[in-house]
Amino acid sequence: MIAFQLKNPAFCTRLAEACAHIGRIAVSFETLTALQEFLRFNSVAVIILECDHQEEECFEAVRAMRAELRTATTPIIWIGTPPQQVGQDQALLPDVVLPPGELEGRIEAELQRLLRGSTEIDFAMPSPERQGPTRILLIDDSLTYRMMLNKALTAAGYEVTLAATGEAGLDAAFQSSFSAVMVDNMLPGIQGAAVIRRLRAEAATRRTPCLLLTASEDPNNELEALEAGADTFVRKDEAVETILLRLAAVLRTSSEPSAFQFAPVSSRRVLLAGKQVPQLLALRELLLADGIVVVEESSVETIYARAVRDPLDAIVLALSHAETVGLCTRLKESARSAKMRVLVLESAEDAASLGQHDQQAAALQAGADDFVPLSMPARNLRARLETQLRRKYMEDENRALHDYVLRQQVDAEMQRKLAAERFVHARELQSAKEAVEKEAREAEAARLQLEKVMEALPQIVLMATGDGTLLSYNRRWTQYVGEAPSSNTLEMWRRVMPPEDAERYLAARAHGLQATRGFTGEFRLRGADGQYRWFYIQAIPMLNPAQMQEGEQPFAARWLATCTDIHDRKLAEEALRRTEKLAATGRLAASIAHEINNPLEAVTNLLFLVEHATASQPEVREYVISAQQQLGRVSEISKKTLAFYRESKNPAPVDIAGLIEETRDVYAARLRQKKMPFEVDIRTHKKPVGLSGELRQVVSNMIANAIDASPDGSTISVRVHESRNWGTGRKGIRILVCDRGPGIPANLRADLFKPFVTTKGQNGTGLGLWVAHSIAARHEGELRFWTSDRAPKTGTCFSFFLPWDGKVTTSDDSIGEMMKQIGSELLHKEV
Structure with a gap:
């Protein structure tokens, strides 16, 4: 609907013709006051004002329209010279300013531009006079197949619109109404499944039947088509008669008209x-x-x-x-x-x-x-954006439904008041009685129309008074619950909800009543079969407009509640969580392999030294003892892997200087082989609280990486001192390990702490720093690095910070705890 206030008869005639040409209803008003009164209770798509000789009045009218929620975003066309009073408030500018001389050539194009993207809803029920012929939109990039199927459809009595690409097909679907859409799966640009998903996302095209055409032999195509929202799946090599029968069957099942008629929209x-x-x-x-x-x-x-x-x-x-x-x-x-x-x-x-x-x-x-x-990643960003868009679409539709129901209530109240006034002021009792009966019939018609709207909605819909007395409901409730609801809505919800859900609902309802702004939530409802399903419940208050205008405390005269079935979505989310758990198990297996590899490598080196040792017997004995210790680590990790390791390790003070000394002893042979000085600067002997095994792993990883990265003869420096994390302000101990290696390439720095990212090529697993970073996070610490790959000053320095007041988030070391859980599950399944 387009509302305009024009005094020039020629302008009125031209504008009415333009509105008729683009399929819109035009409503004319002689004065601005009459137009503003109409806009108080009605929504329109565009407002047009003639302002050549009444600029001040038009400007104040625009200001008032922008201040009202109903017309705050409605496009406004200003016919006349540009307004001079806007100043700094650019929001008060009209959307289009048309000089009178340009009205003839531009008005229709400007209306079409402003109407693109509009989701105005026409709440009039569809009538046979408004329904046109059976129109089919055919989208296919094959000219031969497109012409062949067009000929068959036309001969069968259909009116066909053709499009060669998905983009062109979407534009056509959003600008006009079709009885069905037939789309090829393989298209240049947007694929057929994506076209169907876009149609299903828009309120105006959501109920339009869609047939997906394909020439592929892949059996998965049918599953993909149905998941995208197609009503049926048709192969191109089927006989034309079969395709026409499929189309007729889909049209029969979708013959019931929608409760709402949505205006055409453009692409989002x-x-x-x-x-x-x-x-x-x-x-x-x-x-x-x-x-x-x-x-x-x-x-x-x-x-x-x-x-x-x-x-x-x-x-x-x-x-x-x-x-x-x-x-x-x-x-x-x-x-x-x-x-x-x-x-x-x-x-x-x-x-x-x-x-x-x-x-x-x-x-x-x-x-x-x-x-x-x-x-x-960009795909996750797109998913976030699609979630926001879906919520916006749902809120727009719910807001439109709320406005419609409120208007129906206001109209009914106005009709009843008018009937009472006619009764009081009527000169003859009979005429007054007839007037009251007429208004009563109109009110009943409005009520029946509202009930028809509620019955056409796919959700459960209930309407109640402010104190919770049920007024009406649609048949979706009895279809699901299997019985009529109680007149007391509080008792009704207690009967169909589990006790814990009923408590949450009553708490949300009490808060919504107090704030008079409605409430939403996810709750379980018991069906006729005794099973519970998840529903998204949204309660919308319908406030008394008179109280809102007079500044009184608002009171919800009516409440409208919708219940949308989200059970299948909840099941899908649970399946996604299970998938994530399997992925975590895979990463854990990679970490275990890395844990076992380190002590085995140490044992191999020690046994090699024993075999070729020429030193004294005590030195050989030390090698054997070290080898036994490393084999003990392997045995411990193996027991953890099988979930039989039950010993719990509590956090305790850890001697960092001792850990560094032990690690230097382990790698002493490699240091001697590469002739690398190992400088240690211990400036504090305070002991942070943590798991010594995990902290030893972090220190060992940093030192081993420094040895691998450094050229022969270069110096490795280790410093331990008290420090502060300037990001959090917490005090603690910091361990620095610096080398003079070639530095870390720039393309690896951002992902260095991710699994399977390594600078060692085939010689590295890419898991050491990932595990070390996870250990630091569990100790509320921080693992960072600085690096330079620009000659001659190259090198890397890793910093490991541990706070004095840090708390370890697990009672056991990470690998033992995680493997204990997974091992228990595996043993339980085998038993």
């Missing part, structure tokens, strides 16, 4: 703003492949101007921390951009001064909807 629009970091570039390609329109801006001012001017669904910001916080605040304060979803990428340039946690807290407090670290 996402603004990628700021610096061209790799994540944004990769995200741009993924979004384009999904058929999402991507726009880009670089400066803060152009980003803000685009956000308040164009209809956008989400913004991804890659700016400095200060620019991000300021822009988020401005976006959320403006009514034109407040409902857009904002995702913030971590600022690399501010990482040194601000940690990830501080950046995230500031961004979310400023109004961002999500914060994404730089290390997150």
Whole structure:
């Protein structure tokens, strides 16, 4: 619907023609007052004002419209000279300014541009007069097959629209209404499955039947098609008659009309703003492949101007921390951009001064909807963005439903009041009675229409009074629960919910009643078969508009609750968690292999020394004792692996100087072989609390890596001193191990602490630093490094910081604890 206030009859005629040409209803008003009164209770897609001789009145009307929630984001066309009173408040600018002389040539194009992306809902029930012919959208890149199938469909009485690409097909589907969509799976650009997912994501096309065509022999194609949302799967080599029968069957099952008629929409629009970091570039390609329109801006001012001017669904910001916080605040304060979803990428340039946690807290407090670290892959970033978009779509639909139900209530109240006034002021009793009966019939019709809307929704819908008395519900409740609900909603929820869920629901309801802003939550409901399923319950208050205008304490006259079945989604999430557990088991196996390899290597070296020893008997005895100790470590790790190792190790003070001395003794032969001086500078003998075995592993790994990286004859330096972690302010002990090796390549530095990343090629497993980094984190410590690969000053220095007040997060060492759990599970399964 398009509302306009025009005094020039020629303008009115031209505008009515333009609206009819693009399929929109035009409503005309003679005065601004009449237009504003209409907008108080009705939503429109575009507002048009003639302002040549009444600029001041039009400007005040625009200000009032921007202040109202219903019209805050509605596009406004200003016919006349540009307004002069805007000043610094750019949000009060109309979306389009048209001089009267340009109305003829531009009005239709401007209306179509502003209507793109609109999700205005027409709540009128579909009637036979409004339904057109059976229209089919056919998307196929093969000209031969497209023409052949077009001929068959036309001969069968269908009206066919053709598209050669997925992008063109989506544009056609969003701009017009079709009875069904037939799409080829293999298309240039967007694939057929992606096209179907986009159609299912939009309210206007969600119920449109989709048939996926394919010429592939792969049996998995049918599964992929159905998972994407296709209604049926058709092979291209089937007979044309069979394809037509499939189409007719799908159309029969979807013949029931939707409760709502949605206006055409365009592709979803996402603004990628700021610096061209790799994540944004990769995200741009993924979004384009999904058929999402991507726009880009670089400066803060152009980003803000685009956000308040164009209809956008989400913004991804890659700016400095200060620019991000300021822009988020401005976006959320403006009514034109407040409902857009904002995702913030971590600022690399501010990482040194601000940690990830501080950046995230500031961004979310400023109004961002999500914060994404730089290390997150582009596909995960896309998944985060899709989650925000899905929530926005659901909130838009719920808000529209809430507005509609509220309007129905207000209309019913107005009709009842009007009936009472007619009854009081009627001169004749009979005429007054007839008037009351007429208004009663209209109120009943409105009630029946509301019930029809509720019955057409796929969710369970219930409406109750402010004190919890049930007013109405749809048949979805009895279909699931198997019985009619109690008139007391509190008792009703207690009967169908487990006790723990009922307590959570009652607590959420009490808080929602107090705040008068509704509540949501995930709860289990018992079905007719006695089984529980998870539902997402959202309760929306319908406030009394008179109280809101008079400034009184708002009171919810009615409550509307919807229950959406999310049980299958919960099962999918549980399957994902099990998959993650299996992945963790794989990483654990790699870590165990690394644990066993270290002592075996030491035993091999010691036995070699015993075999070729020419020294005295005591020295040989020391080699044998060391070999026995290392074999003991292997035996201990093996017992842990089989889950029979039950000894628990508690954190205790650890002699760091002693650990370094022991490690130097282990690698003494390699140091002598490479003629490498080993300098140790112990400046403190305080003992931090931790697990000595794990700390020995970290120290051993740092020293072994330094020996491997250093050239023969170079010096390895080890220093132990008291220090402070300037990031957290905690005091503790710091261990530095420095070498004069070639340095760590730049392409490996960011991923150095990840598993299977190594600088040693085939000679390294890439697990040592990963394990060491995990041990440091469990001790609330920190493992970092500095490196240079620029000659002549090359080398690497690793820093291991342990706080004095640190707490170890496990009672046993990590490998023993994890393997004990997994081993117990394996033994239980075998028994």
